[in-house]
Amino acid sequence: MRKEVLFAILAGATLGLIIAFGVWRANIALSPKNPGQSQATPTPKPEFAISLASPSDLDVFSENPVSLSGITKANAFVAVSTEEEDYLTQADTKGSFEVSVELIGGVNQIVITAFDEKGSEVTQKLLLVYSSEFQKYIKEGESQDQEATDSIRFRVEQKVSQALKSPKALLGTVTDISENTLQIKSVAGEIEQISVSADTSALAMGKTNKEVKVADVAIGDYIVATGFMNGNGVLNTKRILITSPIEATNRMAIFAKVSKDNNTSLITQVIKTGEDKKVTPQKGAAVFLISEGKASKITFAKIDLDDTLVAIGTDTGEAFTARTVFVVNQQ
Known part of the structure; x- marks a missing residue:
C-alpha cells in the first residue's frame, strides 16, 4: 500500500514538472524577443483620392473663368472636363493642383479624374451653375454688409454665417x-x-431664353433655383431657371499608351489594365503636346507609337471617341 502511494506521489510530481516545463517553453516562444520594444504596426497606405478645396458641389458663379483647386496624389495628372472644354494639369510634389476653367450659362457638369504613374485613377463629379445675372444679387449682399456696424459681435456673426452667404443652387422637379x-x-x-418672394426672377430656357414670372412656374417643371441658404436650410431663391431635366454626362478620361497608330485612329493600351482601346478623334477634336508644363497644339497625325496620352471623351464600347487628347510623354 505504501509503495502504491509513493509511486502515485512520484508520478504526480513528474507530470507536474512536465506541464510546468511545457508552459515555460510556450511563454518563451510567445514572448517578444525585445520586451522593451513594442511591435510596429504597419502604416496603412493613404487612399488615392481627390479632395477639392474649391468649388463645392452646387455652387453658383456670376463670373468666368472659375478656379478649381484641390489635393490628390503627388505628381498625378489631373484631367478636368467641362461642358465644352477639357483641361490637364499635374499635381505638384505635395499633391496640390489648380486649374482655371470656363463655364457655360446654366448648369455645368464637371468631371475631374486623377491618374498616378501606374494608371490608377479616381474620379469626382461636380454640378456648378453659372449665371451672369446673379452678380447683382451678390452685390446687394455686399452692400448690406458694408452698411452694418463694425462691432466685434457683427464680425463674429459675419464669420459664422459666411458659408450661408455663398450662393447655392438646388435642382429638381416641382412637386408642390x-x-x-x-x-x-x-x-x-x-x-x-x-422660398420665393417678389424679388425672385425667373427665366424659361430653350432655343430662345425668355424672362417669365415666378407665377408661371408649374408643378412638373424642372427648375434650377439659385439663391442663399438660410439658417433653417431653406434656399432663399433669387433666380429660377426653368429648363430640361439634367442628364448625367458620360464624359470620361483614359490614360493609355499608343501601341499602333495611323492618321485616323489609334490602338492604345490602358496603362493600368493593359486593355486594348481604340481611340478615334471626334470632328474638331483638340490635340495638345505637353512639354515642360506647357501645352502646344498638334495634329492627331503627329501622335506616334509608344506615346503616352490622356484622352477625354466618351466610350462607346467599340471605341473611345476623344474630344481632347493630351500627349504627356512623346517618344
Whole structure:
C-alpha cells in the first residue's frame, strides 16, 4: 500500500514538472524577443483620392473663368472636363493642383479624374451653375454688409454665417406650390423647400431664353433655383431657371499608351489594365503636346507609337471617341 502511494506521489510530481516545463517553453516562444520594444504596426497606405478645396458641389458663379483647386496624389495628372472644354494639369510634389476653367450659362457638369504613374485613377463629379445675372444679387449682399456696424459681435456673426452667404443652387422637379414656397424633388429623390418672394426672377430656357414670372412656374417643371441658404436650410431663391431635366454626362478620361497608330485612329493600351482601346478623334477634336508644363497644339497625325496620352471623351464600347487628347510623354 505504501509503495502504491509513493509511486502515485512520484508520478504526480513528474507530470507536474512536465506541464510546468511545457508552459515555460510556450511563454518563451510567445514572448517578444525585445520586451522593451513594442511591435510596429504597419502604416496603412493613404487612399488615392481627390479632395477639392474649391468649388463645392452646387455652387453658383456670376463670373468666368472659375478656379478649381484641390489635393490628390503627388505628381498625378489631373484631367478636368467641362461642358465644352477639357483641361490637364499635374499635381505638384505635395499633391496640390489648380486649374482655371470656363463655364457655360446654366448648369455645368464637371468631371475631374486623377491618374498616378501606374494608371490608377479616381474620379469626382461636380454640378456648378453659372449665371451672369446673379452678380447683382451678390452685390446687394455686399452692400448690406458694408452698411452694418463694425462691432466685434457683427464680425463674429459675419464669420459664422459666411458659408450661408455663398450662393447655392438646388435642382429638381416641382412637386408642390404654395404662396411663398416651392417644393422640389431632387435627382437624389430628396424633398427640398425653396422660398420665393417678389424679388425672385425667373427665366424659361430653350432655343430662345425668355424672362417669365415666378407665377408661371408649374408643378412638373424642372427648375434650377439659385439663391442663399438660410439658417433653417431653406434656399432663399433669387433666380429660377426653368429648363430640361439634367442628364448625367458620360464624359470620361483614359490614360493609355499608343501601341499602333495611323492618321485616323489609334490602338492604345490602358496603362493600368493593359486593355486594348481604340481611340478615334471626334470632328474638331483638340490635340495638345505637353512639354515642360506647357501645352502646344498638334495634329492627331503627329501622335506616334509608344506615346503616352490622356484622352477625354466618351466610350462607346467599340471605341473611345476623344474630344481632347493630351500627349504627356512623346517618344
